[in-house]
Amino acid sequence: MPEPEISSPKRDQLMATAWRLFYRDGFRAVGIDLILAEAGVAKMTLYNHFASKEELIVALLEKRDRELRASMVATVEAAGKSPTKRLLAVFDWLERWFGSPDFNGCVFIRALSEYPEATHAIHRTAWNHKVAVKEMLAQLGAAAGAANPTGLAETLSLLIDGAIVAAHGTRETGSARSARVTTAALLKLATA
Amino acid sequence: MPEPEISSPKRDQLMATAWRLFYRDGFRAVGIDLILAEAGVAKMTLYNHFASKEELIVALLEKRDRELRASMVATVEAAGKSPTKRLLAVFDWLERWFGSPDFNGCVFIRALSEYPEATHAIHRTAWNHKVAVKEMLAQLGAAAGAANPTGLAETLSLLIDGAIVAAHGTRETGSARSARVTTAALLKLATA
DNA sequence: GCAGGAATAGACAGATCTGTCTATCGCACT
DNA sequence: AGTGCGATAGACAGATCTGTCTATTCCTGC
Structure with a gap:
């Protein structure tokens, strides 16, 4: 078994x-x-x-979730101690990802799209990943001294997912830089 | 014929x-x-x-593109003359959409996801819509006196698509408000 | 050497898919 | 009345889908 x-x-x-x-x-x-x-x-x-193709997909999403978040953590850790730099490193990580030859969008967004029903196991598993990433961002934001880390994390999540969609549409990495620039500006406001 | x-x-x-x-x-x-x-x-x-199911889908996406942009234009027009209010009205429009009972994500993002290949007719048609919306945003940004309307439009596009994905995952309208608040802050910076 | 579990190939069921084709019907227009 | 066109139902082809089942083979531990 x-x-x-x-x-x-x-x-x-x-x-x-x-x-x-x-x-x-x-x-x-x-x-x-x-x-x-x-x-x-x-x-x-x-x-x-x-048990089924569906369970295989769920297992794949969970595995990818673990690996992707571990990769993000590693990137953040490698960025040094400055909380701002650590947060911005996430967008450098994004840019590298978009530039990799087999980039084909975000598998979780695509899973949400292919299984649009809210109660579907695949849909829920995919969304769980986005929630987990948002929590990571909130911690990074709190460490950076943001007045409202949860709100900041929400906004950064929007920028990240938007950037992924744009990169999937254009096959270019520019959206990661746009998101990064915006984030830098928001950080100044949020920690002022 | x-x-x-x-x-x-x-x-x-x-x-x-x-x-x-x-x-x-x-x-x-x-x-x-x-x-x-x-x-x-x-x-x-x-x-x-x-000619095929694929052509039917393309026709549907083109029709939806026309209708959706017309709806956005109508919302913007109804928002009055203030360029800032006109831009922010887009996010009120988003919030209403997210709250509608049959909201099920963005059909264009979902088409990009289901047909991930860059050269696929459906993929390209779906992305065309996103480009057209971005151009609308750039015009609104220019009217609002943004220093870099194209860059602003890119950022707003990220926020919008991110908000749509989030609304699809949560079935709540909050992401539209988050995007709106961020946009208001960015507008102050961009027109300062 | 042998027992047992894991993996194998491949048939099979039953459903579903897109797209084609035929033969008929209904209706408007002249 | 008759012509022509759009729409119809439904069979059909050929492929593909998920999931089940059987009978065999391989390998490892004892």
């Missing part, structure tokens, strides 16, 4: 391939047969590890 | 039903058979008016 979180080579292989194809083409656009063929894994192996 | 833009009752009926179902459930999630059944229209009627 390798249901909860047990790692196995085949399972990892499956998730890596599924991630690549889902992120490239979309959840509904990719059938499990294609994933299985490209991963070199039998169908029953998938259904021994996951 | 009613291909280009000829209006017909059946065609309108088809587009209305297709819009409703696509917006509710997603493009790939809704099959044309369902649309036809709910619209009470024969399959050949669809394929006489549109």
Whole structure:
């Protein structure tokens, strides 16, 4: 019963391939047969590890959530001690992401879009990630001495998600810089 | 050959039903058979008016683009002569939209998400809308005396798209107000 | 050597998908 | 009355979808 979180080579292989194809083409656009063929894994192996395609997607989103937030934390930590620099480092991180060759939008926004119903497990899992990121931003904002860290985090979340959508539409990194410049200006106001 | 833009009752009926179902459930999630059944229209009627499902979607996005921008213009016009008030009225318009019972995210962001490939006709059509809105914002910003209307419009676009994503995740209207407050602050800076 | 669990290939069910085709019907216009 | 066009129902093709099942094989621990 390798249901909860047990790692196995085949399972990892499956998730890596599924991630690549889902992120490239979309959840509904990719059938499990294609994933299985490209991963070199039998169908029953998938259904021994996951109850359904939906559960596979949820597991992928949760994994991506962990990795993405860990990557953000690492970037922030590497930015030094200045709270302002730490916050702005998030936007440098964004800019690098937008410039990476396989950038294809935000998988969580895309999951919200493909499963628009509020009660759907995939929709909720995707939104959980955005809430978690917002909480990270609030902590960074509090450390920077913002008068209203929660409000600042909300605004920064808007800028970030807007920038991701714009980068997906233009395939350019400029939106990250725009968001960064705006954030710098807002920080001055918020900590004044 | 009613291909280009000829209006017909059946065609309108088809587009209305297709819009409703696509917006509710997603493009790939809704099959044309369902649309036809709910619209009470024969399959050949669809394929006489549109070459494919994809073309139907593109036509719907173009129609929605026209209507949405017209609605924005009307809101702005109704806001009076003050350039600042006119710009801020966009966010009141957003808030009303988020609060409407069938709000289900932005169909253009969702189209970008479901058809993530940059060269896809649906993807490009959806992005065209975002570009057009940004141009509207730049004009409003210029009228408000912004030093850099294009840059301001870019930032406001980020806030707007971010707010839409947030409203889709939370089913609340608060993100529109956050974006509005931030915009008011930015306007003071941009016109100072 | 052997037992047991994991993975395998592949058939299968049952549904659904887009798009094509045919044959008929209804209706407006002359 | 007759012509022509738009719309109709419904069969059809061919592909694809998720999920189930079986029977076999592989590998590891004992």
